[in-house]
Amino acid sequence: MKEDFLHYLWKFKKFDTLNLKTCNQEEITISNVGQYLELAGPDFFNAQITIGNQKWAGNVEIHIKSSDWYIHHHEKDAGYENVILHVVWNHDAEIYRSNNSEIPVLELKNYVSAEIVNNYQKLLTPKSWIFCEKQIKEIPQFTLINWQERLFFERLERKAKPILDLLELANNDWEAVLFCLLAKNFGLNTNGEIFLKIAQFIPFSVIRKECFEVENLEALLFGSAGLLDVEKEDTYFKNLKFRYYYLLHKYQIEKSCVEPIQFFKHRPDNFPTIRLSQLANLYHKQQNLFSKIIGLNSVEAIYEVFCVSVAPYWQTHYQFDKESPKKKKTLSKSFMDLIVLNTIIPLQFAYAKSQGKEISEDLIAVLNDVEPENNSIIEKFTSFGLKSKNALETQSLLQLKNEYCNKNKCLDCAIGIELLKSN
Incomplete structure (x- = not known):
């Protein structure tokens, strides 16, 4: 008890x-x-x-x-x-x-009643993964759908807080906040925090001014990541290095000092060189990016904005000095889905929250059209009979597992409460 x-x-x-x-x-x-x-x-x-x-x-x-x-x-x-x-x-x-x-x-x-005590003891009997794994598929759809929507917005509330903290650090410049969020997203789990520090280190006013020269953006990103600190014979490398030190002098920026970028265990298309080039090309192609995406309410429109590739040099390279077969290296649909989930939707939610606006239905409509995520947590829920149809449902299941199941908060969970009533 x-x-x-x-x-x-x-x-x-x-x-x-x-x-x-x-x-x-x-x-x-x-x-x-x-x-x-x-x-x-x-x-x-x-x-x-x-x-x-x-x-x-x-x-x-x-x-x-x-x-x-x-x-x-x-x-x-x-x-x-x-x-x-x-x-x-x-x-x-x-x-x-x-x-x-x-x-x-x-x-x-x-x-x-003895029945409700028995239901409670049955619910909290240890299982291999979560307490209700053998009963969760019995939950009525109406209860499940309503609970999943609430879980999704709980998750958005949690994601909105660091965004609003970033906004304060960026002197209320939403474009700068977006740049930081995208940089972290492009860095994935391995390099995300390092990419975020890089984005915070480069004044966004400089990104605004230099966005018309994609090689200048690459020079700032690669140089701030420490990827230009060595000596190479590669002409493109030398060009970026020259531009980097010129821009540091021009804008009176001190040389950054971040942790080493990680290549280990990444597929070549996820190498930090490729992701930084894609980020540079995005800001070269899409000026005033925040203004363009904040009102987008369809996943197709978001895909169109983020349809970017790498600089010509990186179409035949993954690292400096090492040529590879030519490949355009456009952002994949699955990667754009990660951008939607981890940057666009949380940013739109945080912005609407700051403006006192209600956009819940718009966000739900977008995520209903995004493919469900595929990871070990979602696979487990699927094995228990909870198959997700879209990203809204997978996001809610991640919130359920991390904030309720892992913390044994069954009695704060609509699923747990329903099982106590129905068993």
């Missing part, structure tokens, strides 16, 4: 509320269970309860045992002086306030 189960029972009144009595045999009538705070202090705030003939307004504290009150030292905490009812599973001790007045106790186990 855990306290979160008792919180669930109290919050949703999953017990016999008609014949409630305190341990001192006073009748209890619940008008309002109170607000579940999940913060320091009593568990439920501003409840309204009649005990005997007296109506009370105050807080409710919940424990497994009455004696937990003393174990947690609540008798010494002024924040618990306004507790009007102590709800417990087992009553094993009388509880008093600091003025020696007794706090009424409700022993909940006497009013909860």
Whole structure:
């Protein structure tokens, strides 16, 4: 038995509320269970309860045992002086306030059906991956769809915070924020943080001014990544290196110092040289990129904006000095889908949030047209009978696994609550 189960029972009144009595045999009538705070202090705030003939307004504290009150030292905490009812599973001790007045106790186990306790124990029986893996496919579609949409927007809220933090660092320049987000996205998991530091190091005003010369953009990106710090005979390399030091002098930028870029374990098309060239070509081809994408509400329109390749040199190279068969190296559809999921949608959400606008339906419409992601988490859910049709559903499942399943928050999850009712 855990306290979160008792919180669930109290919050949703999953017990016999008609014949409630305190341990001192006073009748209890619940008008309002109170607000579940999940913060320091009593568990439920501003409840309204009649005990005997007296109506009370105050807080409710919940424990497994009455004696937990003393174990947690609540008798010494002024924040618990306004507790009007102590709800417990087992009553094993009388509880008093600091003025020696007794706090009424409700022993909940006497009013909860065996069925709901069995359902709870069944739900939380350890499984190989998640608690409900054998039952999740039984969830009604209506419940699942509504929960997935909520999970998706919870995930967007989490992604919006660092975007708004970046906005503050960028002096409210949304174009600069987009550049940073895209750089991180182009770096993928291995080089994402390094690419982000590079983007933050180069003043975006310089990117704006130099976007008409794609080789200047490449020089800034490659130089800031430390890829021009060695000596090579390659003519293109020498050209970029000359441009890099010229631009540092022109704009009075100090030479960057970032961690080494990683090539290891990347397929050649994901080499940082290729991704940085694609990023440079994107900003060469699409000036005022933020203004163009912020209002896009179809995945096809986004694909059109991000249909970019590499500079001619990189069509026959993956690294300096090493020629390879010619390949255009245009951004793939799967990579553009990652941009949509990790940059465009979160940015549009954060921007709308900053403007006080509601664009939920537009975001849902876009992600309904994006292919579902393919990773180990999504594969596991598929094996349990939850096959995703689009990226909205896969994003929600990632949020479900990371923020609920991994943290054993079954009683805060619509799936867990549904299983408690239906089993």
